[in-house]
Amino acid sequence: xxxxxxxxxxxxxxxxxxxxxxxxxxxxxxxxxxxxxxxxxxxxxxxxxxxxxxxxxxxxxxxxxxxxxxxxxxxxxxxxxxxxxxxxxxxxxxxxxxxxxxxxxxxxxxxxxxxxxxxxxxxxxxxxxxxxxxxxxxxxxxxxxxxxxxxxxxxxxxxxxxxxxxxxxxxxxxxxxxxx
Numbered sequence: 028x029x030x031x032x033x034x035x036x037x038x039x040x041x042x043x044x045x046x047x048x049x050x051x052x053x054x055x056x057x058x059x060x061x062x063x064x065x066x067x068x069x070x071x072x073x074x075x076x077x078x079x080x081x082x083x084x085x086x087x088x089x090x091x092x093x094x095x096x097x098x099x100x101x102x103x104x105x106x107x108x109x110x111x112x113x114x115x116x117x118x119x120x121x122x123x124x125x126x127x128x129x130x131x132x133x134x135x136x137x138x139x140x141x142x143x144x145x146x147x148x149x150x151x152x153x154x155x156x157x158x159x160x161x162x163x164x165x166x167x168x169x170x171x172x173x174x175x176x177x178x179x180x181x182x183x184x185x186x187x188x189x190x191x192x193x194x195x196x197x198x199x200x201x202x203x204x205x206x207x
Contacts, residue, residue, distance in 0.1 A: 028153040030059055031142040037160040040179075048142065055160050056139050062159035062183070063136040063146045070191045072148060073098060074134055077127040080120060085130070087116040092134035092147070099131040151190050158183040 028036075034055045035045040043051075066072070074092055078085045087094040100107045100120055107128065108121045120128055136147035146156060158179045166176030 028150070029143045029145055030056065030139045033059060033146070033153060033156050034142075034160065036154070036157040037164070040157060040161050041164065052142055055164070058160045058163040059146060059156060060136070060138050061163070062156045063139075063148050065159075066148045066152050066156075066187060067134065067136050068095075069187060070148075070152075070194065071133055072136075073131055075129055075131045078130050079127050080123055080125060083121070083123060083125075084112050084117055084119040085128075086112075086114070087118065087132070090130065090132065090134075092132075092137065094132045095135050096133045097130060098133060100128050101131075102126070102128045149194065151194065152187070155183055155186040155190065158186065 030052070031048050034048045034051060037055065038045050038047055038051065076091055078089065087097065097109065097118055100109050100118070100123075102120075102123050107123050110119045110121065111117065112119045134147075139146065146153065162176045162178075162180035162183060164176075165172040165179065
């Protein structure tokens with residue numbers, strides 16, 4: 028789903044008519060970005076890429092996505108010890124050969140810029156982002172819509188939690204069962 032389709036879904040939930048996506052895009056884009064960052068944080072979304080070392084270190088600025096935390100650096104299947112370097116974003120890798128290392132890191136999703144952009148989170152989360160947008164829109168100062176805002180935020184939180192569980196493993200692995 029593109030940002031436009033997610034916004035149209037939110038407009039449809041609020042019964043506004045989907046032809047107003049362009050009009051609502053500036054404010055809804057902000058809500059969409061907040062939802063993507065919230066999902067990435069709670070689901071601990073990560074990516075992995077190969078990085079060339081320069082004098083035994085690299086800067087997180089060269090990574091394709093915005094890095095929030097380096098989780099692991101490996102080379103030839105062996106985990107390497109890392110320490111923070113002297114400059115902001117520098118990571119010193121100890122015991123590495125002068126060849127590429129594999130960096131696994133948590134990332135911050137790219138912001139939405141255009142209507143045809145897709146959120147930088149797994150596609151399974153796209154439908155629930157509309158509930159977050161509705162919650163934010165309804166929660167903007169009007170006391171008559173605060174209850175609805177709370178409902179849509181709770182729907183978003185519940186669906187997000189369930190999707191995270193599903194993506195990490197089967198829901199059965201999170202159930203406590205008493206066999207007595």
